[in-house]
Amino acid sequence: MRKKIVFTGGGSAGHVILNLALIPLFQKEGWDVSYIGSKNGIERDLISKVDDVTYYPIETGKLRRYFDWKNLKDPFNVLKGTYQAYRLLRKIKPNVIFSKGGFVSVPVIVAGKLNKVPSIIHESDVTPGLANKIAIPLATKLCVTFKDTEKYIKEKDKVVHTGAIVREEILKGDPAKGLRDLHFTSQKPVLLIMGGSLGSKRINEMIRANLDELLKMFQIVHICGKGNSRHSLHQPGYKQFEYLTDELPDVLAMTDVVVTRAGSNSIFEFLALKKPMLLIPLTKEQSRGDQIINAESFRKAGYAEVLQEEELTQEKFLTIVQKIYQERDRYIAQMDHYEGDFSIQPVLNLIKEVAK
Template identity: 25%
Template sequence: MSAIKVIISGGGTGGHIFPAISIANAVKKIEPEAEILFVGALGKMEMEKVPAAGYKIVGLPVAGFHRKLTLRNLAFPFKLMSSMLKARKVIRQFKPDAAVGVGGYASGPVLRVASQSGVPSLLQEQNSFPGVTNRILAKKAERICVAYEGMERFFAKEKILLTGNPVRNDLLNDIDKHSAVEFWGLDKNKKTILIIGGSLGARSINNGIIETIVKLPADIQVIWQTGKLYYQEMKEQLPVELTSRVILTDFISRMDMAFAAADLVVSRAGASSISELAILGKPTVFVPSPNVSEDHQTKNAMALVDKDAAVLVRDAQVNCLIDEAAKLLTDVQKLEMLAANIRKFAKPDAARDIAQEVLKLAQNK
């Protein structure tokens, strides 16, 4: 019997890429002989991260459609057509037994061509409110793995499986706080805030923090991922007297060490981030991005806030983040409550459960 072949499409940000890699790893764990091919968008983060994880990737010239009027939209139909043709060629040559879409620009062309070619597909919907592309793709998908209850509002009930979102394997490393604080060269007697604006950074969070960081209490230290675009600017503006207790970095490759060191996390409310924070039981202040389709990050965050599992600060109020975080760190009881409640959202077997569904589709083709 020939090896099972699986195509995994999507990416654009770490929130799509790392779960996709986790699914691939889980497929290989169950079926070591399986062949996996990734399809991403040229010029996006997946073209670097996927090969680093040991998998082959093909890039499509696809790009997103901008909601604001812009000249870049003129190229959209041509890039989409070119991507559809390339996706057709990839599927014809690779001959997958199943196709997986994790969200991101490349998912659309690949899953559409897969369904037209008779290849069964699985959609991994990370958010509590799906975007337009996934709602269209869902009509042809055989299986839809979701992270939130109540998704039958958007998808056919019989296709839905509540699996949760996969997280990076390395985050599950058992690292004690003392070792993590030492890794960062920080003070074990101070409280630590981890600030992450997503893998690409978040301008508004960065600006809100840099404008108010002088108010950081003396017994608090910070690990701050700015994103590559904003690193130099933030570095130049950071007061010299704070450099010993504010670790500034453009990208954190050892997120396991960052989370282990943190007493409190300030984060965007991307679905992948929420899943990671839930598994780790980290008290979190979410700052939903206003620049996402259907305002889905606010909806993601509110699912937790409504259960006393997180705190929400609006993007327009980022200047109060330092005050809000400092106040929370003095309230041990609330921190413990937030940690306990966010853990209830954890789905530690998500990658394995999704991989099993992928293999079922492939074997029943």
């Protein structure tokens, strides 16, 4: 009998990327793969591009830390989503559930516990998000990227340190092809701006306000997020995209310096590729502060510089970007000391073990 696995996770690309890396590996070994996600989340768009994965949408509510009238309605959505997930799991009868987190994953993990289906959660950041905090007591195992995460977990017997995981295709980019496709030259460095899958209004504004100055130093690839492109901006050496998929490995390969948020998945991919970074983490008003912790850990290790959004001025931004490029060899040398291997194998092995 073929084994079955259900993946869940969504809300942002960071909650889907690892699932996208794992799915083909299970398909190759003959597993039936299903995905439970939200009705309109980014996970539905991303998974729809993968062959032979059955996608099941459920109701979900956002678990907010602030007052919003939707907080009154969302608990009922979570309950409805849990009931839907419960019925789906009874129908699918999976051997295991793998969750990358996000609000949609909570009903699935709860339903898994009710159906006695073992589940594994993956936490990328130093501190677990609210959804994972709720779900961890109900899960079988918790994979963590940072060793320090264990300090924040009560159920220490569930914690497995699997380290950072990087998609294999990211490591196979061709810099010459990237330059050729974008009509860039090899004689001028490339600056990549990446504000997360949903984009960053503040970073986008900073780049556009300083575009002329930046183009004196760099060719620029600006990934600005869905719906955030500015069609009026056309300058030689400047390319903007809402997002990149198949072209991303080649663009990363040709990049010299990265300006980005501090989501764990992205910054570890840049570390694996040895790309010096300027990290501008989400503020505590915008998030739970996880990116601030991620960014500080990379700054201490010597992999990146950090500029808090509250301190973001044109002068500071330009000065730090220029400094990172001029001292790029120092950052790369520090990255050479990183001891992890970025392998997906430990997670793959754990899922198979729990599925037994």
